[in-house]
Amino acid sequence: MSEAVLEAHNITRRFRIDGGKTLTACENVSLSLYRGRTLGLVGESGCGKSTFMKLVMGLDKPTGGEILFRGKDIAKMRGKEMHEMRQHIQMVFQDPSSSLNPKMKIRDIICEPLRNYGRIKHAEKKDAAADLLEMVELPSEFADRYPENMSIGQRQRAAIARAIALEPDIIIMDEATCSLDVSVQKSIIGLITRLQREKNISIGFICHNLPLVQSFAHEIAVMYLGNVVEVIPGADISEKSLHPYTKALLGAVFDINSDRERKIECIKGEPPSPLNIPAGCPFCDRCEHFTEKCRSEKPMLKNVSENHKVACHLYGGNLEK
Amino acid sequence: MRLLTINDLDVSYSGALTVSGFSLSLGQGEICSIVGESGSGKTTVIRAVLGLLPVGGKVTAGSITYDGKELPTLDKKQWHELRGHDISMIFQDSGAMMNPTRTVGATFVEYIRAHEKIPKKDAWSKAAEMLTKMRLPDAGRIMNEYPFRLSGGMRQRVGIAMGMTYQPKLLLADEPTSALDATTQAQIVREMGELRDEYGTSIIIVTHDLGVASYISDRIIVMRNGRIEESGDRDTILHRTENEYTKMLLDAVPTLGGERFV
Numbered sequence: 207m208s209e210a211v212l213e214a215h216n217i218t219r220r221f222r223i224d225g226g227k228t229l230t231a232c233e234n235v236s237l238s239l240y241r242g243r244t245l246g247l248v249g250e251s252g253c254g255k256s257t258f259m260k261l262v263m264g265l266d267k268p269t270g271g272e273i274l275f276r277g278k279d280i281a282k283m284r285g286k287e288m289h290e291m292r293q294h295i296q297m298v299f300q301d302p303s304s305s306l307n308p309k310m311k312i313r314d315i316i317c318e319p320l321r322n323y324g325r326i327k328h329a330e331k332k333d334a335a336a337d338l339l340e341m342v343e344l345p346s347e348f349a350d351r352y353p354e355n356m357s358i359g360q361r362q363r364a365a366i367a368r369a370i371a372l373e374p375d376i377i378i379m380d381e382a383t384c385s386l387d388v389s390v391q392k393s394i395i396g397l398i399t400r401l402q403r404e405k406n407i408s409i410g411f412i413c414h415n416l417p418l419v420q421s422f423a424h425e426i427a428v429m430y431l432g433n434v435v436e437v438i439p440g441a442d443i444s445e446k447s448l449h450p451y452t453k454a455l456l457g458a459v460f461d462i463n464s465d466r467e468r469k470i471e472c473i474k475g476e477p478p479s480p481l482n483i484p485a486g487c488p489f490c491d492r493c494e495h496f497t498e499k500c501r502s503e504k505p506m507l508k509n510v511s512e513n514h515k516v517a518c519h520l521y522g523g524n525l526e527k
Numbered sequence: 528m529r530l531l532t533i534n535d536l537d538v539s540y541s542g543a544l545t546v547s548g549f550s551l552s553l554g555q556g557e558i559c560s561i562v563g564e565s566g567s568g569k570t571t572v573i574r575a576v577l578g579l580l581p582v583g584g585k586v587t588a589g590s591i592t593y594d595g596k597e598l599p600t601l602d603k604k605q606w607h608e609l610r611g612h613d614i615s616m617i618f619q620d621s622g623a624m625m626n627p628t629r630t631v632g633a634t635f636v637e638y639i640r641a642h643e644k645i646p647k648k649d650a651w652s653k654a655a656e657m658l659t660k661m662r663l664p665d666a667g668r669i670m671n672e673y674p675f676r677l678s679g680g681m682r683q684r685v686g687i688a689m690g691m692t693y694q695p696k697l698l699l700a701d702e703p704t705s706a707l708d709a710t711t712q713a714q715i716v717r718e719m720g721e722l723r724d725e726y727g728t729s730i731i732i733v734t735h736d737l738g739v740a741s742y743i744s745d746r747i748i749v750m751r752n753g754r755i756e757e758s759g760d761r762d763t764i765l766h767r768t769e770n771e772y773t774k775m776l777l778d779a780v781p782t783l784g785g786e787r788f789v
């Protein structure tokens with residue numbers, strides 16, 4: 207595999223919430239981003255995906271663990287060092303309505319990072335904006351619009367234009383394509399994979415759409431209740447995934463060719479609360495293969511083959527015959 | 528009689544024609560999906576039906592008839608009786624619609640008490656029950672939480688819970704599951720189907736997920752550039768279309784084990 211640009215080791219993030227309780231959003235998450243490769247992150251809403259990516263961005267501090275970028279721990283960076291680091295890791299957020307400043311024109315929004323880091327002069331803004339808009343396939347006259355006067359899909363394209371402006375090492379996209387129509391989505395994926403090849407960018411891609419993630423992620427990490435439960439090459443997920451939760455996710459995908467009478471699968475039971483993570487396997491309350499060991503002992507993430515890791519007592523030499 | 532009939536609707540934003548010639552007819556218990564290009568006016572149509580166009584937005588021609596009433600002519604009081612009760616809406620981004628300075632519980636209780644005269648305590652339990660139905664863990668915690676401290680998917684489920692509280696006759700859902708994981712999406716889509724089966728609710732759902740549209744709808748409308756590109760029953764649109772744009776959309780749908788970009 208190519209060189210790791212960023213390595214997260216045993217990242218834990220707990221939040222103190224009112225009433226003195228503790229909420230665990232991420233627990234012992236170890237994941238790496240590799241040069242020129244995409245890591246897809248999937249899992250139930252609220253399972254800690256965005257929390258993890260925020261830590262990677264240095265927007266939040268972990269409760270424990272370290273995140274190494276170019277050999278330095280992002281969690282320990284401050285002030286100027288943090289500012290310098292940030293130009294190499296850009297983010298496209300889940301919600302374009304709140305991530306784009308409503309008082310700024312699109313031209314100023316997408317050129318802001320270039321100006322902040324002194325990459326272009328004021329006079330060059332017009333051309334830079336035109337190039338960026340073209341890259342994300344927005345008409346050039348959108349440079350003079352305000353976010354409010356654009357559809358959500360159009361706003362998200364503007365946010366992507368801003369993120370690629372600095373040609374960063376890493377781009378984190380948090381559900382950045384879920385509000386785009388499939389044809390625009392496809393062109394955006396085509397665009398970011400092209401940029402990735404040309405500039406060797408590493409992409410962290412949070413997404414609920416499994417067919418989409420597996421179409422371009424080199425690796426997919428599946429999270430459940432703050433824990434990584436499976437890491438598998440994107441090309442293998444539909445055929446070779448093992449974890450019962452991953453399989454449940456795959457079983458819930460709607461397909462345009464599927465039989466209408468097909469029962470869509472939903473996992474039984476309620477997702478447990480992150481205030482109350484089971485001591486053993488986080489999935490144990492809802493798993494069909496549950497055994498007593500699952501409640502008492504937490505399964506560790508173990509290699510089942512090269513590049514494929516699973517955290518489940520059924521695999522990796524535990525209960526295997 | 529059809530529950531909702533939209534005829535040759537035009538909508539403009541500050542004078543610029545954004546949606547033109549939109550028509551649709553929906554019977555009781557029917558589910559219609561609107562799919563199509565980002566920015567083509569799907570949300571605009573939904574907002575026009577609900578009388579909730581943003582400032583500058585205006586219905587400039589056509590009619591929207593619901594249960595014999597001409598919606599664009601209703602006054603505030605008439606809207607208050609319909610909206611949230613007979614006609615309900617689930618937004619594309621429920622989080623942005625919620626007041627960030629108030630807890631989810633406070634917002635939800637206010638919503639319920641705007642529609643029925645019940646004590647705060649009862650409204651609170653009703654709200655908590657709806658959240659539990661939407662599979663939110665710890666309804667109690669969520670009720671006391673501020674919207675920005677919930678994940679996007681959780682906020683969306685709160686919005687859906689509110690929209691479904693009164694088992695509306697007509698439910699307008701704008702990308703209700705775009706921010707949800709696959710299993711939660713499956714649950715919500717199934718729940719919307721049950722709402723139709725049990726209460727005869729008619730539903731218009733805007734979605735980019737053609738798999739969802741395929742699963743849930745009787746009819747599908749494909750929009751592009753402010754107009755209806757094609758409309759028809761589900762099977763015609765998905766399996767027998769002659770329309771180039773629809774074909775392109777269908778081609779772009781990612782499938783498990785399908786085309787890879789890398």
Ligand SMILES: Nc1ncnc2c1ncn2[C@@H]1O[C@H](COP(=O)(O)OP(=O)(O)OP(=O)(O)O)[C@@H](O)[C@H]1O
Nearest residue numbers: 355356357358359540565566567568569570571581
């Ligand atoms: N308040 C507004 N003022 C001016 N133009 C607007 C306003 N809101 C939306 N528009 C424009 O109207 C068109 C339709 O927007 P709308 O939000 O209805 O699209 P949509 O089909 O829902 O798109 P998406 O799939 O991205 O949600 C777009 O070109 C958008 O830029």
Ligand SMILES: Nc1ncnc2c1ncn2[C@@H]1O[C@H](COP(=O)(O)OP(=O)(O)O)[C@@H](O)[C@H]1O
Nearest residue numbers: 221231251252253254255256257480676677678
């Ligand atoms: N600032 C915060 N304070 C308290 N709880 C938070 C905060 N941010 C996130 N959480 C909680 O952490 C959990 C994970 O959230 P998040 O990472 O946003 O999930 P997702 O996987 O959907 O991106 C959720 O239960 C959420 O409510």
Ligand code: SF4
Nearest residue numbers: 487490493500518519
């Ligand atoms: S460890 Fe046990 S409960 Fe957890 S996923 Fe595996 S079989 Fe299921």
Ligand SMILES: [Mg+2]
Nearest residue numbers: 255256678679
């Ligand atoms: Mg998130």
Ligand SMILES: [Mg+2]
Nearest residue numbers: 358569570619
């Ligand atoms: Mg919309």
